[in-house]
Amino acid sequence: MRTQVVIIGSGPSGLLLGQLLTNAGIDNLILERSSKEHVLGRIRAGVLEEGMCAMLEEAGAGARMRREGLPHEGIDLTFDGRQHRIDLFNLTGGKKVMVYGQTEVTHDLMDKREATGGKTVYEAANVSPRDFDGGKPYVTYEKDGVTHRVDCDFVAGCDGYHGVARRSAPEALLKTYERVYPFGWLGIIAEVPPVNHELIYANHPRGFALCSMRSLVRSRYYVQVPLEERVEDWSDERFWDEIRRRLPAETAEKMTTGPSVEKSIAPLRSFVAEPLRFGRLFLVGDAGHIVPPTGAKGLNLAASDVRYLFDALLEHYRENSQAGLDGYSEKALRRIWKAERFSWWMTSLMHRFHDSGDFGQKIQEAELDYLVHSRAASTSLAENYVGLPY
Structure with missing residues (x-):
């Protein structure tokens, strides 16, 4: 079999790339190691920048998002027992974000791909990109006990942090940068109305909390917990008491x-791989970088890639x-590192670090106070939160 572009991974980045290529008449094949049902069952991020919204519409998969998504023109920061609104819309000249779950994005892109005849192989085992450092790359995979070969021009690795694409890159050419944070997010989804019409980021002596939503009747809440915490030790009652x-x-x-409908603990890390191109293999999204979710940048960074x-x-x-x-890696990495900086800064600003000492805590409190009382500082936060230009 032959195609022009093989895309490894059918998450939002792989589906979005595939749909844009299909619309442009460029033949492509998506290989996904999991089942379609498993991919649709993953519950992930839900805050979209305007740039990503525009790309979904360009792909022809934005209609339901525009009908059902929740446009947000601001966010709230709470600390010292008070709530402060950051007016994203006015601080950025009319920009906003859209609250629309990643699962819904995936569903819409899958529906569009099927409607336009795009080809996806689910449950493709042992996917392996080969000879991508030359002019004739190909990808092998196994399906129903049979090994298949797909010759192609290019391979796009959209298969996430644990995927095969980055692992296939020559170790001698790959450099990685990483910071692992000393805490995680305990998160739940519940079929209850959100406590606020916009997201609330809370800094509290007991730790960070986030009040988010997926719809007007489905809420997504998080609390900062030590890495050694176990989700089974957290009853719903204990969680609600803690976040309040x-x-x-x-x-x-x-x-x-x-x-709760779903409950889990996610560790936080910052991670970047350089470069993002190895001959005819390109890393996209989480295959090349991870951000802590504090700044709502993970899915949006994949979209800019x-x-x-x-x-x-x-x-x-x-x-x-x-x-x-030739310029893909350098161009993408410039935006990636700015988003990494913002996500690291938001994480440092809103979480409690037990090793920072009294001085570090006073500095954090001073920065929060400066942020909400300085238009320049608030504008910087707002510009990054709604998304830097591509």
């Missing part, structure tokens, strides 16, 4: 509680130019 302790009293009193790679592939096939492909 970390919110201003007026907000806590308004919170509607209920049984897709933007750069799609434009480069389009230039290659329509103009026979290598310029975009």
Whole structure:
């Protein structure tokens, strides 16, 4: 079998890249190691930058997002028992974010791919990109006990942090940068209305908390916990009691509680791999970088990678130019490192670090106070939160 582009991974970045390529008449095949049902069952992020929203519409998969998504023009920061609103819309000249779950994004892109005849192989085992450092790359995989070979022009690794794409890169050429944070996020989803119409980021002596949502009747809440915590030790009642302790009293009193639909603990890390190109193999999204979720950048960074790679592939096939492909890694990494900085800063600002000492704690409190009382500081936060330009 032959195709122009093999995409490894059918998460949002792989599906978005595949759909843009299909719309442009560039043949592509997606290989996914899991089942379709498993991919759709993953519960992930839900805050989309305007750039990602525009790309979903460009792909022809944005209609339901526009109908059902929740546009947000601000976020709230709470500390010292008070709530402060950051007016994203006015601070950025009219920009906002869209709250729309990653699962829904995946569903919409899958539906669009099926409607337009895109090819996806689910439960493709032992996927292996080969000879991508030369002019004739190919990918092998196993399906139903049979080994298949797909010859191609390029391979896009959209298969996440634990995927095969980055592991296939030559170790001598790959450099990684990483910070692992000394805490995790205990998160739940519950079929209850959100406590606030916009996201609340809370800094409290007991630790960070986040009040988010997936819809007007489904809420997503998190609390900072030590890495050694076990999710089975957290009953719903214990979780609700804890998050309410970390919110201003007026907000806590308004919170509607209920049984959790999903509960998990996620560790936090910052991670970047350089470069993102190895011959004809390109790393996209979590395959090349991870951010802590504090700044809502993970899915959005994957979208900007897709933007750069799609434009480069389009230039290659329509103009026979290598310029975009040659510049992909450097261009993507410039934006990645800015998002890494912002996510690290938001994490440092809103979480309690037990090893920072009294001085470090006073510095954090001073920065929070400066942030909410300085238009310049608030503007910097807002510009990064709604998304830097591609």
